[in-house]
Amino acid sequence: MASPRRSEGISKLTGRERYVDDLAIDGCWWGMTARSPAPRGRIREIRFGKGVDWSEFVVVDHRDIPGPNEVRLIELDQPVLAADRVRHVHEAVVLVAHPSREMCRRAIREIEIVVDREPPALDFRVTPSPDQIQYADDNVLKHLRIEKGDVERALAGAAHVVEEVYETGAQEHVYLETQGMLAWEDDGVVTVSGSMQCPYYVLNALIHALGRDEKQVRVVQTPTGGGFGGKEDYPSNIALHAALLALKAKHPVKIIYDRGEDLAATTKRHPSLVRHRTGVDSEGRLVAQDIEMILDGGAYVTLSPVVLSRGIIHAAGPYACDNVRIVGRAVMTNSVPFGAFRGFGAPQSLFACERQMDRVARAASLSPAEIRRRNLIRDGQTTSTSQRIDDGTDRLAVLDAALRRSDYDAKREAHRSFNASHPYLRRGMGLASFYHGAGFTGGGEVYLASTQHVAGLPDGRVEVRSASTEIGQGTRTIFATIAASRLGLDESDIVIAEPDTSRVPNSGPTVASRTAMVVGHLLELACDDLRRTLGLPKDAPGDAVRAAIIARLASHPSEELVGKARYKAPPGIQWDEQTYKGDAYGTFAWATYVAEVEVDLRMFETRVIAFDAVQEIGKVLNETLARGQIQGGVVQAIGWALTEDFVWKDGAMANAQLTNYIIPSACDVPPIGVEFLENPYPHGAMGAKGIGELPMDGPAPAICNAVADALGVEPTTIPLTPERLMDLMTEAGVA
Template identity: 65%
Template sequence: MERREGISKLLGRELYIDDVPMDRGLWGATVRSPSPRGRIREVRFSPDVNWDEFVVVDHRDIPGENHVWLIESDQPVLAADSVRHVHEPVVLLAHHSREMVHRAVRSVEVIVDPAPPVLDFRLPPGADGIQHGTDNVFSHIVIRKGDVDAALADAPVVIEGTYETGAQEHVYLENQGMVAWIDGDVVVVKGSLQCPYYVHAALTHGLGRAEDRVRVIQSPTGGGFGGKEEYPSVLALHVALLALKAGAPVKMIYDRPEDMAATTKRHPAWIRHRTGVDLDGRLLAQAVEVVFDGGAYVTLSPVVLSRGLIHAGGPYACDNVRIDGRAVLTNSVPFGAFRGFGAPQTIFAVERQMDKIAEELGMDPVELRRMNLIREGQSTATGQIIRDGADRLEVLDRALDLSAYREKQEEHARFNAAHEDLRRGVGLSTYFHGAGFTGGGEVHLSSVAKVEARPDGRIEVLTSNIEMGQGTLTIFTQIASESLGLEPDDVVIAEADTFRVPNSGPTVASRTVMVVGRLIEKACADLVAKLGDSDLRGPDLKQAIVDWYRKHSGGVLDGAARYEPPPGTSWDEDSYRGDAYGAFAWGACVVEVEVDLRTLGTRVLDVVAVQEVGKVLNELLARGQIQGGVVQAIGWALMEECVWSDGAMVNNQLTNYMIPTSDDVPPIRVDFLEAPYAHGTGGAKGIGELPVDGPAPAVAAAIEAATGTHPRVIPVTPERLMELYDGA
């Protein structure tokens, strides 16, 4: 099936939040902290502006609790007495004129008595830097399996390596934006977002309103990648506060520099591995330390850390594992959800460590991986036994075959001997990604999906999962129409409006198809069962629905399903033992690069990404997800670098923060293997995040093969590679 809203998007007819004209509304804007840390001494409004024309909101206007509802209650909606990062919101303004309000922002001065900021997450904070608990640690998690210390002591070889990954900006092409208005006694917020019920919860807490007096509607969303997971709650609170005070609709649309400077990014990470191996290369012990930069507030850092740690050992079997990780405070703009959610960082480290082990043992990195990849019946770091019918060796071999990995190695040896200023190399990574919320997360979410029949026989699907480019509208249409034997046009996907749709959870964590899709299947079955004949499908079903409505005037025929964990799974949150995810998808990636020794610039020549995903429900959409994820990861590996000053991004524009263009990447060659997952929709496992995990270490490995350097830090910019190359 082709993308359902595709033609509408191709013809520019999809109406994003800034595309809908406001009726007599105001434009909102944000006054932000100029300082990374300190007490607010004064907020000075310039006498040159007639402030009577403006709606002005500060922390005293917040009717509910002054914090953004999430894991902890530490992030203020608007700073009251002190600030913890540059760009922290302090005052909100609204005016009829977009230009006037943005100009007025410059006429409000936030004067801060500075305190010493904590800016390097890799260093322990000084006593005067403590701002959270006793040690600035937001979250500390340890995963233990076997006896690592004993195994390291006994191992014939112990190899150490330290790895670092940088922040990454989402660069969704549609900036953050929202509109709020008052409808009777209901505050309505509509905008670009991934998680309607997160925003709903944040509004009920911050505005101190009952759940039925807050309504959240998702508008067509121009990309998210995690960037519209938690941040929209902040923006929703701001725009709602302005609308409440103004008594009129208010729209806030960030421009690109504000969006890049003030919203979340991927967590920077520092990761150290100590790995015990035997002389054949078998993993005996993995000791991993992980530190993530959380930024100024807790936000989602504990869960990002959790997922990062669960993936930190890689897709390998090892009996003795200790993964010890912390997310810590710095006075930086808070880091947040970004496709992969901590896993790309830790997988970069473990994959680079595997290459280092291979090199130190004089082994082939392919054979090292082949030996250690999890086999059926073996377990992950949390002790989750893998018995999913997937053949991880086949994933690896398929990637090697498709990429002609061995042939390329030989070809490169000849090429490099023949060229003075060019070097080619090929690199490999193997990886995995758990789909859905971690551990008991899905049970806790307890998602509900609904389907509702219409009197004309069509079916409407109601969930809180949204389309942001990844294909939800198409896949949900496909799932419902195939479940019921109906034509796609007979399926309507409801707008994600909290007044209509049940809470089927956030649109994150590669869970939409695997988890929510399955609920739609079950809800469809529930609806059909109500008609008294569970075998009804297609035109017969449609007719039965029409007949039902004739008989039940005023009634509603619907079906619903609530999440139930797959039987036999267990997770212990305290010990971090058990089944972390319902299923893992598996991947292998081969990257070929050419390094120009004049500039130390790296050009990617070829990429092959092979993944086992349970079942591909829609080939075109699945391929597009993989290709897009791979290119994001290539950007992160090679060129996407945030430049910081006082914990704020200073290259916050697209001319200075580089993402790959069409001319920077080759065709991304994708292949799928399928071992159906019994509890996923049609056998499918989640695939949204998997493609971001593998390319960065494969790029680094390819550069290593080409140049003989050992990239341990990404992005491998030409500047960084020149230091490595000239030092080598």
């Protein structure tokens, strides 16, 4: 059966979709940001040059902030605009607005921020010296720990113990639409409209720093050209900047970042270092996993504690092991802050885990497939947090489907003779088995207590009111499918409300692979509530629903006919935040990915020549959209694994151009084969589990495992650029 078409697809394909920079607003001024040149220090002076007439400009600094100078997130450590100190290069210090964008650019060049420099902490792997300490007494933003069984005793009795250290680099989201916000004040209400994932995060940040109440602030999401986590937290900063300028200028103000500014100043994926010490018995069964994960937290806390949390929870992989110790810490540095990015810590820890499993396989003289077959978690067994897995998913079937689909064994065999005869090409196969927990971690969903509404319209259609945003993944289309299915209506009977905080309830942020599964399920419950409100039985057909809506609103035209739902944890979910024990997630999606690579030993280039992604995701709601999520995620992960390298200078990106930060083009990746297995999850919409982040987890280890298979060297650091592979082979004496 063909999937329903993306509801806004034609509008996007024809360029009619209006993004924030496409909105022509009368009297709108442009806003721009002057930033710190130094990674750390005291602001001594801000010099305004003579090259522009400053009387034409509105200039905003920290003194113009009506409320606390804090961007509201997990902690309140990040200022909206740096006041007396800066903690990273490109930190926002001064804002300017002018009717002409060109004049703003000239003005920014005329602003000199003079900083008395202090010693920055720039390497999260190195213990900071006393004069680099800026947070607590060790610069550690967050410590976390998971314990299960007795790791030391188990390691002492293990047949083989394998130790290795893995490192992953930062990654830039490169959503194709750069960050942008438009703000204006009208009748005492500040409205901010722009590119974002989480309207209520932005709303709460505005309420806090502008010192306003909820009624005086409104946030509207415009069509958003990609997010990947990059528009989870950072939009609060730029929204505040636009709002401050608009309030002072008494004009609408639009801030649209150039690509260079977006690359340089916005958040990235956290770099990581993960240390593994793994013990197996003589049969290759895991007896102990001792893991340490360190994240570069960057200059402010942002979301680092929860990224670390997801990272360590996924660190032991989808395996059963009775003795596990995972310690994690996120370390403050004077780097441009790291934030949310698809996968949220799990890709980092799973890269290490799945590379480590291949090393363990070699130590135990097992094939990569066999070590996973022996250790993949079975129903009734527990994860590292002692979460009992009992979902009825056949995880071995996922592994077998991936091996079959990729022709794994036959290709490995063929590659042996190919590699023996070719002068400079080497081929290899690599696999990774992994899982991804959908929704907020631990008690997060209970804390969020998301709400979701549906409203009857006078013509009998139903409007979905949600703060969950369309950012490319297909929220609008999926929500129409879910609501239509629940109410027995056609998708054309469903209207999706614009995410406008004055009209839609707080259904939580559009993150954590939670939209289809968690919010989609709330949508189902809200539909049930609507039916109840209409006095209809649970199985009332769509025609009856439509007729009842029309009748009710005809007789009570001023009434709001709204069905509502609020999140409640599924029965039996237990989580202890103190001990990190219990049900870390309501459910997991399970996957095995296989990469086939060809390494060209002339230039040490690794090319992925085939890729197969097999996953169990509960229920596929829309085949085209689900496949697109997997294929896009895999390719984004191929970039992270191979080419997306950072050149750092003073904790900032020296290669902040798309010419020098290399994301894959169509020529750099093969077709991505996708297969879904389904085992409906009773608490997800129509049985669905989350999938958005899953495909980010598996490709990097699968690719590096394939390189190891091809070359007999063990990559431990990504991106595995040709330069890095050359060094690795030179060190190994095989270059």
